[in-house]
Amino acid sequence: MKEEKVYLRLKKKIAVKKQHLIRLGDIAHITGNIDFLDKLKELKIYQITEKDNNVSVIDGFQLLETLVAHYPFLTIELLGSNQTIIEIKKEEKKANLLLIFAIWLLLCIGSAMAIMNFHYDVSMEEVHQGLFYLLTGDRQDKPLWIQIPYSIGLGLGMILFFNHIFKKRFNEEPSPLEVEMFNYQQDLDQYLIYHENALNKRDDS
Template sequence: MDETVYLRLRHRVSLAPNSLVKLSHIAQIIAPEPIIKTVSELPIYKISEQDHNTVVIDLMKIISVLKYHLQTINIEAIGPVETIVEIALEKKKVHPLIFSFIWILLFIGSALAIMNFHEDVSMQEVHQKIYYMLTGQNDYTPLFLQIPYSIGIGLGMIVFFNHIFKKRFNEEPSPLEVEIFNYQQDIDQYISMYENGENVKRFDHH
């Protein structure tokens, strides 16, 4: 009987604190029916309080566990060689006063950034010149242009970020989501390199 087990490690999984990490949690498995039931339930790691937020489980750890329990199987690994286990700690609710303070701070900060940008590029003078070109009259505050322009900025931001509150307009990721994804990829790469002690070893040469 073919005793080959094919593994494809998941990139990142989330488990509760003090969970027992089984192979089925962190890997996709293809194997003969009698074997897959056994290997799926094999305990790979026990999460403890010392693990803090994340644990990196690499392929060598998994192979050693499989070989310990099933000496005769052949293991074929496909794809990633590490899985990041995120420990899903209970999130504390943000106090309404703190939420309101942060919201007001961000609102004022973004408003000042927009106003400073428009001041740098002399947007008011541009509107005045456009208004003069269209009407032949001088107006220091051409609301005819400024009001639609202000509304357009808000609508443009909604379209750009592809969100209005929790509603999405289409399935395309927004630029903010892409940046968050890239940031998460960088964090995962850092964790894989430095949280896994087997990846960084120092040898003293004598």
């Protein structure tokens, strides 16, 4: 008699609506040599409640506990991650165009002030004047033929650095901002796994 074996790989993160009933197929990729894989995918794992607020975490041990209780004859192997983060969607609200414009304006002004203050701190105007004198032998307070290309190059450099212009991406390489956002999301996920574990919530209640 062959051993009935099931392999599970938990999904790292999923998004569901409020009051959603989490089933095995929602949070895991499943394979094995059994004939009832489709039935196994429909196994009830966790019911989202109001106590979960915006996020919950399903632990691999909780999952195995449920599977063993329903299918004690199965050999189960859990591969990869041991937790699945469940993001609970809120009702979508219409975008406030006035708020978006205010934030956009604030960011633009803040960025412009940061660039201007940086140039003031490093005496960029004097640098341009010195460069103009070095190249031409003349002194000029506003060497525009250096300052204008420099300003254009500064903008182009920022576009290339962030690898975006509006929604257009120049290549598949992530920008430094995307890398930092990814690292932040990884740290946030680890925090949620530690503090929002659904198994711990169940034990504490």
